[in-house]
Amino acid sequence: MVKPRVLVTRRWPAAVEAKIADRFDVVLSNNDIALKPAEFRQAFKDFDAVLPTVTDKIGPDAMELAKPRTKLLANYGVGYTHIDMPSAEALGMVVTNTPDVLSECTADLAMTLMLMAARRAGEGERELRGGRWTGWRPTHLVGTKVSGKTLGIVGFGRIGQEMARRAHHGFGMDIIVHNRSRVAPDVLAKYNAVQVNDLDDLLPRCDFVSLHCPGGIENRHLINSRRLDLMRPNAFLINTARGEVINEFDLVQALTFETIGGAALDVFDGEPRIAQTLLDSDRLVMLPHLGSATAEAREAMGFRVIDNLQAFFDGQTPPDRVN
Ligand code: DGY
Numbered sequence: 616m617v618k619p620r621v622l623v624t625r626r627w628p629a630a631v632e633a634k635i636a637d638r639f640d641v642v643l644s645n646n647d648i649a650l651k652p653a654e655f656r657q658a659f660k661d662f663d664a665v666l667p668t669v670t671d672k673i674g675p676d677a678m679e680l681a682k683p684r685t686k687l688l689a690n691y692g693v694g695y696t697h698i699d700m701p702s703a704e705a706l707g708m709v710v711t712n713t714p715d716v717l718s719e720c721t722a723d724l725a726m727t728l729m730l731m732a733a734r735r736a737g738e739g740e741r742e743l744r745g746g747r748w749t750g751w752r753p754t755h756l757v758g759t760k761v762s763g764k765t766l767g768i769v770g771f772g773r774i775g776q777e778m779a780r781r782a783h784h785g786f787g788m789d790i791i792v793h794n795r796s797r798v799a800p801d802v803l804a805k806y807n808a809v810q811v812n813d814l815d816d817l818l819p820r821c822d823f824v825s826l827h828c829p830g831g832i833e834n835r836h837l838i839n840s841r842r843l844d845l846m847r848p849n850a851f852l853i854n855t856a857r858g859e860v861i862n863e864f865d866l867v868q869a870l871t872f873e874t875i876g877g878a879a880l881d882v883f884d885g886e887p888r889i890a891q892t893l894l895d896s897d898r899l900v901m902l903p904h905l906g907s908a909t910a911e912a913r914e915a916m917g918f919r920v921i922d923n924l925q926a927f928f929d930g931q932t933p934p935d936r937v938n
Pocket residue numbers: 669691692693694695717906907908
């Protein structure tokens with residue numbers, strides 16, 4: 616039987632590349648550079664499935680062609696707002712993602728950021744490595760206690776729930792949730808969480824606010840100057856969702872004028888470009904989009920893509936179909 620021809624756009628963990636090469640007629644990436652729109656258009660003519668990832672921008676320009684050979688876009692990553700879904704729909708392409716397998720690791724990283732921001736870990740490490748540490752003293756780099764505080768979680772999908780589990784059961788935090796749909800009472804009960812209908816009601820009640828909602832147009836600048844003003848003056852904002860959810864200009868203003876306590880970001884609007892004003896802010900912890908960056912999660916994400924491919928080419932509905 617002829618194996619389906621598939622294109623992997625970036626380097627993947629070795630074990631996953633080996634498995635995919637075993638099962639499919641695959642072209643792997645050797646330069647690990649994101650494809651340009653014209654390269655995507657060509658790929659859609661040449662391959663039965665294209666396997667992009669979250670930093671591959673597949674906008675309408677990348678999908679301007681009449682009759683693609685590609686029938687499946689099996690994304691490596693849970694977020695898929697980088698894919699223009701109406702165009703995929705119009706071209707008859709099925710789109711899949713890789714949920715679940717990265718939820719724990721992404722929540723672990725959100726916890727890392729929350730603790731780093733509250734306990735001034737980034738400042739401390741910069742001071743120590745810069746040779747400026749003069750020793751222990753009662754007033755040195757005093758931060759904010761995390762245990763027992765109130766955490767607001769915006770977006771209560773799988774990652775948001777893992778965040779709640781860690782914060783509530785590990786750190787004794789009270790959990791307030793905002794989510795676009797109603798969360799089942801038994802799910803809220805697991806974390807003794809309360810759901811509010813309006814994000815504006817959550818913000819003033821929290822010591823920490825962690826974003827776990829999707830990105831895209833719908834949530835672009837969900838956190839803007841008006842909403843930052845609703846936060847407590849000593850509260851912290853954590854973002855492991857998507858950069859565009861925060862208006863970064865407004866965040867810098869809030870940090871500069873100390874209307875919030877601090878922030879920690881794993882994702883950026885227009886990443887990997889980082890606004891100089893963000894780099895200049897000492898009240899900000901920043902990591903380079905590391906949410907799912909563990910060997911375990913990255914392999915599991917790849918194997919999940921293969922499950923979707925296999926199901927699709929076996930004539931079944933892929934388990935993680937999103938359209
Ligand atoms: C995703 O999967 O959407 C993350 O941002 C990368 O792990």
